[in-house]
Amino acid sequence: MREHYLRLDDTSPSVQxxxxxxxxxxxxxxxxxxxxKTWCITLVSAILVVIxxxxxxxxxxxxxxxxxIFGALDVYYLALENGFRNSYDAFITKLHAGKLLPSDLYSMRPSGKFKAKALKSFSVWAFYGSLLVIIAGAWWLVLQ
Structure with missing residues (x-):
């Protein structure tokens, strides 16, 4: 069975x-x-103040x-965001190559291998790592 490519361009309402x-x-x-990040910093601050x-x-x-917990959620959302960015880029590439299929217009799935990239993200490790260092520092200072 031969695939039927759509003849669409950037200005097509369905593409937009x-x-x-x-x-x-x-x-x-x-x-x-x-x-x-907002909820995490609020909750951690509240816990440390009450303690x-x-x-x-x-x-x-x-x-x-x-x-x-919030770090894991952040990684999950970042992985999904990266996957949808990959999907967006793949759609644009197919559109410009003239290889867009009807199923591409109705597909809303993240694509690519993006989970490892999200785990290694500086924005995740810098924020949550800093919070862990602050908690450990507060704990260590008080026990001295």
């Missing part, structure tokens, strides 16, 4: 709609990653699980 939808998903994933107020420094390690 598809790209708008994918861009919206990318924006939501980036927003979710930002929310993870300092109650004069129970040995409980400062309770701030570690939220850092790990």
């Amino acid at each position: 709609t598809h790209l708008g939808i994918v861009q919206g998903v990318i924006d939501r994933m980036a927003g979710n990653a930002t929310s993870c 300092a107020d109650k004069d129970r420094p040995n409980l400062s390690l309770l701030a570690v699980p939220p850092v790990l």
Whole structure:
């Protein structure tokens, strides 16, 4: 069976709609990653303030699980964002090469091997690693 390529260009309403939808998903994933960082810093700060107020420094390690949980969520959202960016780029490449299939207009799946890239992201390790260092530093300073 021969594949039937679509004859579309950049100005086609269906192409513009598809790209708008994918861009919206990318924006939501980036927003979710930002929310993870915001919630994490808020929760960790609150935990450390309450622990300092109650004069129970040995409980400062309770701030570690939220850092790990929100860090994992952030990596997940970053991986999805990267996958949808790969999908967006592949769509554009097919469009310009004239090899766009009807199924490409209705596909909303992230593509590529993007999970390892997200795990190695500086934005993830710098933020959550810094929080872990701050928690460890606070715990160590109080026990001295």
